[in-house]
Amino acid sequence: MRIAVASGKGGTGKTTIAASLALSLTEAGTLPIFLDGDVEAPNAHLFLNPTFEKRQEVAIQIPQVDDDKCTYCGKCAEVCQYHAIVMMGRKTLVFPQLCHGCGSCARVCPEHAIRETPQVIGVLERGPARSGIPFARGMLNIGEPMAVPVIRQLKHWIEPRAGQLEILDAPPGTSCPVVESMRGADFILLVTEPTPFGLHDLRLAVQVAHELKIPIGVVINRDGIGDDRVDAFCQSEGLPILMRVPFERAIAEGIARGKTLVDIHPEYTDRFRQLFMQIAALQ
Amino acid sequence: MKIVISAISPDLDSVIDPRFGRAAYFVVVDTNTLEWQSYPNPGANASGGAGTQAAQYIARLGAGVVVSGDFGPNAYNALDAADIAMYLLGTSQTVREAVENYKADQLASASAPTSPGHHQR
Known part of the structure; x- marks a missing residue:
């Protein structure tokens, strides 16, 4: 209890x-x-x-985008509820301070271009x-x-x-x-x-x-x-x-x-x- | 040249919304013809990440210049990465005035975030 x-x-x-x-x-x-x-x-x-x-x-998993693999499809930015990953033209930017570490971006990336790295909070x-x-x-x-x-x-x-x-x-x-x-x-x-x-x-x-x-x-x-x-x-x-x-x-x-x-x-x-x-x- | 101004209502004579990420509307104006179109800001009431969301939206609108009263660090870094120029509204009261002041080279450019931001996860 x-x-x-x-x-x-x-x-x-x-x-x-x-x-x-x-x-x-x-x-x-x-x-x-x-x-x-x-x-x-x-x-x-x-x-x-x-x-x-x-x-x-205590760490959370923050995404890192591999620019060589990224095709700028924007699926990661679309799925992110916290706008911690955004598409700015032909750049995929991550804002770690906004990230909740939910892992959705890595899961939806069709190119497997997102790797998650722990950040101690x-x-x-x-x-x-x-x-x-x-x-x-x-x-x-x-x-x-x-x-x-x-x-x-x-x-x-x-x-x-x-x-x-x-x-x-x-x-x-x-x-x-x-x-x-x-x-x-x-x-x-x-x-x-x-x-x-x-x-x-x-x-x-x-x-x-x-x-x-x-x-x-x-x-x-x-x-x-x-x-x-x-x-x-x-x-x-x-x-x-x-x-x-x-x-x-x-x-x-x-x-x-x-x-x-x-x-x-x-x-x-x-x-x-x-x-x-x-x-x-x-x- | 297309520029975007944050506004409290969706038209050329609207008062400027001094907030970027939480602006009610974005008015896109062609500086040559003064043709304009307005878009409600999808992140006006976001619980967080309003600045990055708005920056992404501006990039999709295809504008190269944004005029607003305040750019937080996340919005600033996102817009800067897409080479979108940021200008401060200065004495401009309305969207139309901001366009005129921009054309007259009367606006100061924001060369760094203008506030410490309100980001929270």
Whole structure:
């Protein structure tokens, strides 16, 4: 079972909730796997302190055109959805920064004039974290625009054992990297805050989850600030609110020191176990 | 001589669309006769690669000169590879004015990408 922790809005507490949930479930048989899918700015390691033991580069396949074989038929440019390969008169140009590495151009080339060469765009790292949690993260290289292949490979890097839970900390937003983080998850935990900003982006994230047909639960963080419109929205949409974390100075101070909710308030361990039971029941 | 101008509507007196890759229309004008024809930009709403797509379209239209307000790095490199000259609109407001300014040699040519681009995959 995989739970993706997402939010829409950045800074709502996805990583805090994901890390606290993982630490609360370490005594129940198998350890949960923790995946930091926020590959543009991974920071779950600050809460879970992994020791990285393995490293693997993430590459995508970029086309190279053999000008001697190319007949300028334009089939590659026609098939490319990203306009990463274009016909400019009698020149076939490749724009690697636009390429998604799908391989369609090489497949449709009748002259076999396209060879694919790997281009490294990021790296995966893994190792044991606090309480022995198997931890892995993806990191997109600086200047690379495409996070999706890094997240896709991260999801398949550690093979879960039968019944082993995976917790994937998703990036903020609702674009491709978030879709890739949610895809294949059995449950999406949306962390929000009761502000107009939290609500606005929660609506978007809910739409993505609905599109993917994955069940949703909501955690309201910084409960007590803002207004009650997130509550009203969840009620009208039939979204279960599974936890509320109050807006509290002790929590903010603890998080600023790299502590999770279960370190700051040990009673949260039970609350997160109950949260997980509710998720399992909603499956 | 055929030149292409990016435009917000499909005619000779249209206001110029300062964006190249995401221009609404391309108006192709014969500088001698002022005969013109307009084409909707197929990549105006592309999720990505609008610049390269537009450049490829311009190459197919057979124009040797493009006038616009901005050429990103991908569009610039594609147009440059096909030896299509790029000019900046300067003070031109409409397609017709851009043609007149081009003929009067009043337009600056773009010798490098004019913006860092918005490409994202």
